[in-house]
Amino acid sequence: MIKSRRSFLKVAGIAAIGLGAAPAINFAASNSHGTGEAVMTKDPEALLARRWGMVIDTNKLDEQIAQDIVKACNNAHNIPDFNHEVDKEKYPDTRPVNKKQEIKWIWEEHFNYAFTDKEDEFLAEKFKNLDFLVTCNHCKNAPCTQACPTQATFKREDGIVMMDYHRCIGCRFCMAACPFGSRSFNFRDPRPFIPKINPEYPTRTKGVVEKCDLCAERLARGEQPYCVEAGQGAIIVGDLEDPESEVRVLLNENYSIRRKQSLGTQPSVYYVV
Amino acid sequence: MKKNYIIAGLAIFVIIVLSPFWFNMVTTPMAAPKPELLGKAATTKKCVLDKYDMRANHMSLLDTWRDSVVRSSDRKYTAANGHSFNMSLSTGENSCLGCHEDKAKFCDSCHTYASVTPYCWECHTNPKEIQ
Numbered sequence: 001m002i003k004s005r006r007s008f009l010k011v012a013g014i015a016a017i018g019l020g021a022a023p024a025i026n027f028a029a030s031n032s033h034g035t036g037e038a039v040m041t042k043d044p045e046a047l048l049a050r051r052w053g054m055v056i057d058t059n060k061l062d063e064q065i066a067q068d069i070v071k072a073c074n075n076a077h078n079i080p081d082f083n084h085e086v087d088k089e090k091y092p093d094t095r096p097v098n099k100k101q102e103i104k105w106i107w108e109e110h111f112n113y114a115f116t117d118k119e120d121e122f123l124a125e126k127f128k129n130l131d132f133l134v135t136c137n138h139c140k141n142a143p144c145t146q147a148c149p150t151q152a153t154f155k156r157e158d159g160i161v162m163m164d165y166h167r168c169i170g171c172r173f174c175m176a177a178c179p180f181g182s183r184s185f186n187f188r189d190p191r192p193f194i195p196k197i198n199p200e201y202p203t204r205t206k207g208v209v210e211k212c213d214l215c216a217e218r219l220a221r222g223e224q225p226y227c228v229e230a231g232q233g234a235i236i237v238g239d240l241e242d243p244e245s246e247v248r249v250l251l252n253e254n255y256s257i258r259r260k261q262s263l264g265t266q267p268s269v270y271y272v273v
Numbered sequence: 274m275k276k277n278y279i280i281a282g283l284a285i286f287v288i289i290v291l292s293p294f295w296f297n298m299v300t301t302p303m304a305a306p307k308p309e310l311l312g313k314a315a316t317t318k319k320c321v322l323d324k325y326d327m328r329a330n331h332m333s334l335l336d337t338w339r340d341s342v343v344r345s346s347d348r349k350y351t352a353a354n355g356h357s358f359n360m361s362l363s364t365g366e367n368s369c370l371g372c373h374e375d376k377a378k379f380c381d382s383c384h385t386y387a388s389v390t391p392y393c394w395e396c397h398t399n400p401k402e403i404q
Binding site: 037038039041042043046154156157158162164165166189200201202204205216219220 | 343395398
């Protein structure tokens with residue numbers, strides 16, 4: 001059989017169209033049920049920001065509120081309390097506690113420990129007794145994320161310095177890198193020391209580092225962090241990049257300070273004094 | 274003379290090497306646990322993935338979920354079949370254990386049979402166990 005080049009090209013062209021049409025037809029057929037492709041999305045209620053930040057108004061903070069905030073955070077995030085009496089039946093082989101190994105997400109600190117570079121000779125009397133609340137600063141240039149060899153701690157697009165406990169190998173480089181001491185290491189299984197486990201949040205395991213995650217799980221549901229809720233207006237969380245946001249308005253109207261600014265980590269936690 | 278020794282040695286060797294098979298021939302091997310749908314899962318009947326796909330690939334699905342939740346904060350999974358789920362092992366109604374309420378039956382029975390020990394529950398909590 002002799003074929004001209006012309007007729008060969010015709011057949012080849014039709015065949016090419018047929019080959020191209022098959023996937024398109026299959027795709028159209030599969031669309032009859034569902035979208036055909038799984039998608040992962042945010043909750044429509046979720047609170048979003050370009051860069052999350054926190055303003056702590058020290059004028060509204062007193063001993064009682066500070067304690068309430070710390071307690072609300074500790075209870076919600078299953079943070080162990082090493083003064084807690086261990087249930088001997090449930091955890092029979094619990095070693096005695098070393099109190100230095102405490103775990104802290106947000107805690108009270110004196111002015112001269114929190115702001116080591118502000119060495120005012122005649123510090124206002126009110127600051128001497130005021131307990132400042134300190135926590136992870138979610139720095140813009142977070143040194144902990146640069147130190148982490150496994151990217152277990154990393155900076156999210158919205159500015160939150162996040163921990164992925166699944167990836168943490170417990171090397172503690174991040175703890176050495178953090179100039180604020182905001183990170184704690186689990187030297188032991190924390191579960192025996194959690195007074196009441198909150199089922200809404202996982203506990204941690206022995207050998208991982210943990211810290212404040214700005215209640216990312218609550219922001220994702222459209223709720224404010226626990227500290228904001230318990231703070232009675234003393235703590236405000238919002239978008240630092242949005243000039244209209246509540247935090248920016250507060251910062252615009254008040255004089256504020258940040259911890260260890262000279263190190264250049266650009267902390268996202270501001271203190272109105 | 275040597276030939277007999279070698280053959281006897283070989284026979285013993287084969288018997289020992291194949292001993293697991295002999296063992297299984299005389300004893301009845303443990304039957305694989307039958308997956309069963311309990312509680313809410315039995316009545317709702319909406320699966321994240323197709324049954325067989327889920328059996329084979331749930332671990333990589335959970336891996337994708339974890340990365341999505343922790344890294345991009347996308348927490349809602351709309352499956353190919355149109356149903357949507359909360360990407361969480363144990364928190365809320367729409368999570369894994371929120372629907373498959375019995376962890377012992379849903380996770381442990383197969384994992385024990387297959388002799389795998391994932392360490393999910395060292396951190397994640399089973400709401401039924403806490404009270």
